Amino acid sequence: xxxxxxxxxxxxDRHTNWNAIDWKTIRRAVxxxxxxxxxxxxxxxxxxxxxxxxxxxxxxxxxxxxxxxVTSNKGKRTPGVxxxxxxxxxxxxxxxxRLKRRGYHPLPLRRIYIPKxxxxxxxxxxxxxxxxxxxxxxxxxxxPVAETLADPNSYGFRPGRRCADAIAQxxxxxxxxxxxxxxxxxxxxxxxDEISHSWILENILMDRMILWKWLEAGYMEKGxxxxxxxxxxxxxxxxxxxxxMVLNGLExxxxxxxxxxxxxxxxxxxxxxxYADDFVxxxxxxxxxxxxxxxxxxxxxxxxxLSLSEAKTRIVxxxxxxxxxxxxxxxxxxxxxxxxxxxxxxxxxxxxxxxIRVHLGTRTEAMIGQLNPKIRGWVNYHRHVVSGSTFSYxxxxxxxxxxxxxxxxxxxxSKNWMKRKYWLSGSKxxxxxxxxxxxxxxxxxxxxxxxxxxxxxxxVKIRGNANPFDPKYNEYFRKRRFCKTYxxxxxxx
Numbered sequence: 001x002x003x004x005x006x007x008x009x010x011x012x013d014r015h016t017n018w019n020a021i022d023w024k025t026i027r028r029a030v031x032x033x034x035x036x037x038x039x040x041x042x043x044x045x046x047x048x049x050x051x052x053x054x055x056x057x058x059x060x061x062x063x064x065x066x067x068x069x070v071t072s073n074k075g076k077r078t079p080g081v082x083x084x085x086x087x088x089x090x091x092x093x094x095x096x097x098r099l100k101r102r103g104y105h106p107l108p109l110r111r112i113y114i115p116k117x118x119x120x121x122x123x124x125x126x127x128x129x130x131x132x133x134x135x136x137x138x139x140x141x142x143x144p145v146a147e148t149l150a151d152p153n154s155y156g157f158r159p160g161r162r163c164a165d166a167i168a169q170x171x172x173x174x175x176x177x178x179x180x181x182x183x184x185x186x187x188x189x190x191x192x193d194e195i196s197h198s199w200i201l202e203n204i205l206m207d208r209m210i211l212w213k214w215l216e217a218g219y220m221e222k223g224x225x226x227x228x229x230x231x232x233x234x235x236x237x238x239x240x241x242x243x244x245m246v247l248n249g250l251e252x253x254x255x256x257x258x259x260x261x262x263x264x265x266x267x268x269x270x271x272x273x274x275y276a277d278d279f280v281x282x283x284x285x286x287x288x289x290x291x292x293x294x295x296x297x298x299x300x301x302x303x304x305x306l307s308l309s310e311a312k313t314r315i316v317x318x319x320x321x322x323x324x325x326x327x328x329x330x331x332x333x334x335x336x337x338x339x340x341x342x343x344x345x346x347x348x349x350x351x352x353x354x355x356i357r358v359h360l361g362t363r364t365e366a367m368i369g370q371l372n373p374k375i376r377g378w379v380n381y382h383r384h385v386v387s388g389s390t391f392s393y394x395x396x397x398x399x400x401x402x403x404x405x406x407x408x409x410x411x412x413x414s415k416n417w418m419k420r421k422y423w424l425s426g427s428k429x430x431x432x433x434x435x436x437x438x439x440x441x442x443x444x445x446x447x448x449x450x451x452x453x454x455x456x457x458x459x460v461k462i463r464g465n466a467n468p469f470d471p472k473y474n475e476y477f478r479k480r481r482f483c484k485t486y487x488x489x490x491x492x493x
Contacts, residue, residue: 196305
């Protein structure tokens with residue numbers, strides 16, 4: 001199955017067997033067209049870019065990828081207001097043929113609420129499967145534009161970038177002795193809910209009619225339809241990309257607001273590090289951030305219908321530290337150390353204790369099966385910073401929680417009996433474990449992961465100007481994917 005050069009697919013090639021599709025060929029063909037879009041945007045040929053976007057969104061291969069995405073992600077079994085999901089190969093193939101621009105009208109989004117850390121609830125809007133597929137399709141055409149125009153130090157919801165890159169940039173910016181000493185720690189108030197529709201429609205390079213229909217679709221709650229006059233729905237596939245494009249230019253606006261030098265000889269040292277709607281801005285003085293940078297940021301956001309959250313926005317000195325993306329960044333006697341934030345550790349341990357508590361009467365292997373992914377995921381997130389002592393502390397807290405669990409479970413047994421029953425690892429002392437039988441019938445030990453057993457690995461930050469849709473960076477991203485997949489302790493890129 002091949003595609004002609006310059007095209008995203010072969011128009012006469014239609015699939016009836018979903019499981020027999022050659023996804024590698026399809027991705028390669030779509031990627032070639034995305035690279036052409038990125039090149040046109042880089043050369044400021046926006047009409048050509050829009051024409052290429054039209055070709056991509058009408059491509060059969062791109063439609064296949066869009067359906068594959070919405071039927072293989074975590075929300076594949078979550079229906080919208082129509083109650084429809086696509087689970088069988090036949091339904092997926094039929095869905096591809098239904099993705100046509102003419103006559104498309106999105107349905108209202110299903111509104112639910114999820115709890116936040118502060119006790120409040122965050123609205124989450126769930127599109128129908130059809131609307132999700134359209135969003136995935138048009139995102140394929142929009143993402144090359146977003147990546148080409150993106151700020152170099154923006155790391156949230158972008159391919160090839162993650163939280164570890166933002167934290168690594170914090171270290172690069174603040175670790176030196178001559179680094180800036182003041183930080184504007186900022187948060188945008190209700191970012192996804194307040195974005196101006198008119199600004200999006202005037203400035204985002206994509207099909208305006210489709211974009212307008214998404215923005216004005218409304219949402220349904222308790223059987224009633226409510227209109228949406230601003231914001232992009234949290235829960236939509238394309239929403240993070242749109243939000244990133246709305247905030248592109250923040251770095252330039254902050255730097256333009258401050259003079260290159262203060263008092264004729266001191267540099268202002270303005271740096272912006274952003275992850276989605278959370279960002280920090282460094283500066284050489286508190287007055288500079290307060291009088292110059294902060295008003296410029298407010299003006300930048302006001303134009304887009306946004307504003308800073310005063311409760312979460314503050315200016316701090318690096319010696320006092322600040323929390324960013326679950327990490328605490330602080331200088332101790334001139335040395336920068338980045339550690340897991342206390343609130344993050346506290347929330348993680350609360351979740352672990354609750355998991356142990358609710359498994360009082362269940363089998364031990366079931367509890368270990370619940371705990372291991374939580375521990376592994378949390379440790380892998382924090383393993384790139386100074387976390388050794390924190391991991392040991394976490395292990396100690398989990399150990400104490402397990403002893404309490406055992407004492408409630410076996411009220412009439414001695415400590416030695418409980419040790420013999422639950423710490424079975426022999427040469428590895430004090431590893432909580434149990435005996436289970438595998439598929440072949442052999443007995444083996446099923447062990448609880450210790451946080452301190454997972455080594456610290458320094459993260460190699462992505463290059464700021466690396467664009468996954470620029471052919472000259474293909475090998476660079478291939479090497480980074482290899483390092484991530486195979487767990488290389490040192491990455492050459």
